[in-house]
Amino acid sequence: MSTTSSTNPDLIGPPAIPHTGSGSGPPSGHVPGSGSGHASGPGAGPAPEPEAVAVAVAEGGHRSVRLIHNEATTEIPVHLLFRDDLDPAPASGPPRPAAAGRRPGTGERARPRRPVAARSRPAPSVSPELRERPARVLPGAAGVAAGVCGAAGCAVTSWWAGAVPPLAAEALGLPAYAGAGLGPAQWAAYAAAGALGMFGFGGLARGRTGRAWVLGLFGRYRGTVRRTGLMWVNPLLLRRRVDVRLRHWRSEPMPAADGNGVALRAVTLVVWRVRDTARATLGVEDHETYLRECVEAALARVPVEPLGTVRSSADVAGETLTRLVAADAAPVGLEVFSVRPVRVEYTPEVAVEMHRRRIAALDAAQRVSVLTSVVDSVEDTVTRLTMRGLVELDDYERKVLVKELTVAFCAGRGNRERRPGS
Numbered sequence: 420m421s422t423t424s425s426t427n428p429d430l431i432g433p434p435a436i437p438h439t440g441s442g443s444g445p446p447s448g449h450v451p452g453s454g455s456g457h458a459s460g461p462g463a464g465p466a467p468e469p470e471a472v473a474v475a476v477a478e479g480g481h482r483s484v485r486l487i488h489n490e491a492t493t494e495i496p497v498h499l500l501f502r503d504d505l506d507p508a509p510a511s512g513p514p515r516p517a518a519a520g521r522r523p524g525t526g527e528r529a530r531p532r533r534p535v536a537a538r539s540r541p542a543p544s545v546s547p548e549l550r551e552r553p554a555r556v557l558p559g560a561a562g563v564a565a566g567v568c569g570a571a572g573c574a575v576t577s578w579w580a581g582a583v584p585p586l587a588a589e590a591l592g593l594p595a596y597a598g599a600g601l602g603p604a605q606w607a608a609y610a611a612a613g614a615l616g617m618f619g620f621g622g623l624a625r626g627r628t629g630r631a632w633v634l635g636l637f638g639r640y641r642g643t644v645r646r647t648g649l650m651w652v653n654p655l656l657l658r659r660r661v662d663v664r665l666r667h668w669r670s671e672p673m674p675a676a677d678g679n680g681v682a683l684r685a686v687t688l689v690v691w692r693v694r695d696t697a698r699a700t701l702g703v704e705d706h707e708t709y710l711r712e713c714v715e716a717a718l719a720r721v722p723v724e725p726l727g728t729v730r731s732s733a734d735v736a737g738e739t740l741t742r743l744v745a746a747d748a749a750p751v752g753l754e755v756f757s758v759r760p761v762r763v764e765y766t767p768e769v770a771v772e773m774h775r776r777r778i779a780a781l782d783a784a785q786r787v788s789v790l791t792s793v794v795d796s797v798e799d800t801v802t803r804l805t806m807r808g809l810v811e812l813d814d815y816e817r818k819v820l821v822k823e824l825t826v827a828f829c830a831g832r833g834n835r836e837r838r839p840g841s
Contacts, residue, residue: 544750545702551695551752554634554642559649562623569616576608621654629664633700643696661696665756668707673715675763678722682769685723686762687714687740695752703751710748714758717743725763733760789829797824 577583580601624632625648632644634656641656645663652658668691672684691710693699699706720743723736740758748755765773801821804810812820 545698549640549697549702551643551697554632554644554652556644556646557651559623559651562619562651565619565651566616566623567619569612569614569619572612572615573609576605576612579608580605618654619651622651624650624652624658626650629662631661631663631696633659633661633696635659635701640697640701659700661693661700663693663696665690665692667691668710669761670711670714672762673718675718675723677724681773682766683723683725684764684766685718685760687718688757688759688761689714689744690756690758691748692754692756693752694754698750698752706751706753709751710744710753710755713744713747714740716747717758723760723763725765733763736760793825793828796828797821800824 574583582601624644626632626644626646628647632652634641634644634652636653636656644650644652668689670687670689672686675683675685677683689710693706703709717740721736721739724733737757737759740760741755744758745755801817801824805812
């Protein structure tokens with residue numbers, strides 16, 4: 420007796436995936452409970468005819484009709500659909516890196532990535548050839564002598580050309596001479612004497628203590644003059660005066676922050692000087708503006724505290740600021756000795772709230788101090804009364820006495836604090 424029923428559709432199961440193979444295999448579809456090469460139970464009979472299966476499917480309505488004739492499908496094991504690597508590793512040879520396997524859930528093979536070392540940012544620097552070197556100058560006496568010679572040459576040329584009146588010639592001690600007039604020779608003598616006088620007097624310069632001259636010719640650095648006194652410098656050179664003294668700069672209020680990220684305004688005192696005049700003037704557009712920006716950048720990186728709270732933290736912050744600013748300013752020829760915060764305060768929008776917090780903290784600290792003092796006084800009083808045998812108290816009486824003494828001490832301390840001048 421077959422287990423398949425053509426009248427009850429609930430007994431017909433879902434369609435099974437047919438097996439692809441040769442013609443000798445089982446049929447492409449079967450009904451559960453029917454025989455397919457083997458018995459499904461001890462009482463199972465032979466397999467029904469194909470016509471009976473078709474009739475059962477038509478009556479039950481739960482089996483799909485094959486739309487493509489001679490259709491064949493293959494049953495794929497489920498575990499193969501979720502494998503990460505379909506290609507097994509070879510039995511011999513070096514193991515493959517894990518990055519070269521297939522990506523989970525896809526058939527794409529991932530490309531192995533080589534580790535790339537992190538590149539360090541280069542330190543700010545200027546041209547290594549730009550270094551301070553002494554310029555060639557002459558003493559001031561040489562310039563004065565050249566100027567006097569040029570002026571004397573102009574006077575002699577004027578006498579030679581007859582341009583000097585007789586009275587002036589007699590006053591200068593020159594012999595009377597009619598003069599040959601202004602010819603090419605006279606004009607050439609005038610030009611030579613005038614150029615000598617202009618170079619002589621035009622190149623005179625006065626060097627001061629603590630100041631230096633940076634010389635340049637047609638955009639090229641020609642040297643630095645640190646000499647003092649009168650000297651002669653080529654008048655064709657461009658001069659830039661640089662202050663090389665020890666200088667201090669008090670900054671304007673700059674934005675800063677404390678350890679908790681609360682906004683502050685800090686005023687710093689920077690002690691510095693120009694060590695390399697060539698780099699300070701030619702390596703950066705404005706070395707004073709550069710130093711100001713370095714201080715502002717260091718304040719943004721270093722947490723500071725208001726000077727009225729923790730003094731040691733201000734010293735630590737000053738040392739850190741000095742180290743950072745000195746490292747940033749060294750490549751442009753500036754030497755920074757110290758960067759110290761002289762005034763640190765909260766911003767206006769934060770100052771009110773921080774003032775409230777400080778008052779609350781002081782109030783809490785005062786309350787703790789008062790409570791500790793009252794408890795110590797009550798304990799001392801009760802201990803003395805008990806040790807000296809003045810009173811004999813049980814637990815209840817001891818609690819009452821402690822309560823009354825505590826109220827009395829607190830009231831008395833409060834009255835003393837309200838008195839003016841106390």
